[in-house]
Amino acid sequence: MRKKEHQKTNREKMVAGESYLANDRELVLLRWRAQRLCRKINRFRTMPFYPLKKYLLKKLFGKCGKDIYIEAPFHCDYGFNISVGDSFYANAGCIFLDVTPIVIGSNVLLGPNVQLYAATHPLSPQERLKGEEYGKPITIGDNVWIGGNTVITPGVAIGNNSVIGAGSVVTKNIPENVIAFGNPCRVYKQIETQTAASSENSLRSP
Numbered sequence: 177m178r179k180k181e182h183q184k185t186n187r188e189k190m191v192a193g194e195s196y197l198a199n200d201r202e203l204v205l206l207r208w209r210a211q212r213l214c215r216k217i218n219r220f221r222t223m224p225f226y227p228l229k230k231y232l233l234k235k236l237f238g239k240c241g242k243d244i245y246i247e248a249p250f251h252c253d254y255g256f257n258i259s260v261g262d263s264f265y266a267n268a269g270c271i272f273l274d275v276t277p278i279v280i281g282s283n284v285l286l287g288p289n290v291q292l293y294a295a296t297h298p299l300s301p302q303e304r305l306k307g308e309e310y311g312k313p314i315t316i317g318d319n320v321w322i323g324g325n326t327v328i329t330p331g332v333a334i335g336n337n338s339v340i341g342a343g344s345v346v347t348k349n350i351p352e353n354v355i356a357f358g359n360p361c362r363v364y365k366q367i368e369t370q371t372a373a374s375s376e377n378s379l380r381s382p
Contacts, residue, residue: 190310193311195298195303195308195310196308197309199307213236213255217246218250220232221248229246237256241282242263243262243263244265245264246264246270247268247270250266251270252272257278261284263283264282265285267287267288267324270289270290273291273294276313279314281319284316287322289325291328293330294312296330297310318337320336326346327345328346332347335350338351341357344359344361345359345361346361353367354367355367
């Protein structure tokens with residue numbers, strides 16, 4: 177007797193980057209859970225509440241490294257698709273639309289209002305009217321600095337040690353060790369290889 181083929185749930189389709197229905201009951205409940213956790217996280221704006229805020233972030237994210245801090249307000253769709261390495265900082269107003277995985281390395285700095293959009297919609301209006309959506313993963317390497325008001329679109333990867341200038345719209349992959357900016361974001365110049373200490377100092381200087 178032939179084994180019955182497994183029918184993917186909308187959650188499984190979503191995470192895999194396939195077309196799915198966002199109004200699925202399981203997904204609605206998961207978004208509601210993320211909204212509740214984000215509200216709690218955003219309530220604790222001062223350092224004395226840091227341990228509680230970190231506890232909530234660990235509940236929200238799929239993977240949460242050491243020494244991470246996110247300024248309020250912060251919003252994400254699901255949370256469980258977000259993986260963050262050690263020593264991560266995000267300034268106020270960041271938005272992660274994590275319908276597919278958003279993977280962020282260690283020693284990453286995000287300016288205010290950085291937006292990571294892993295979610296997208298079909299170009300065909302007929303498909304959009306059906307309520308179908310899909311997504312493409314976003315990957316950010318180690319030691320990356322992303323300036324404020326930058327938008328990173330679905331499917332983009334940013335290489336280790338790179339810097340993205342404020343106000344950029346990143347529509348294509350950015351290689352390692354470069355400074356890039358603009359709309360659309362383009363590589364401006366290479367960053368010379370430095371020691372860890374001097375690299376950290378250069379990130380903190382204009």
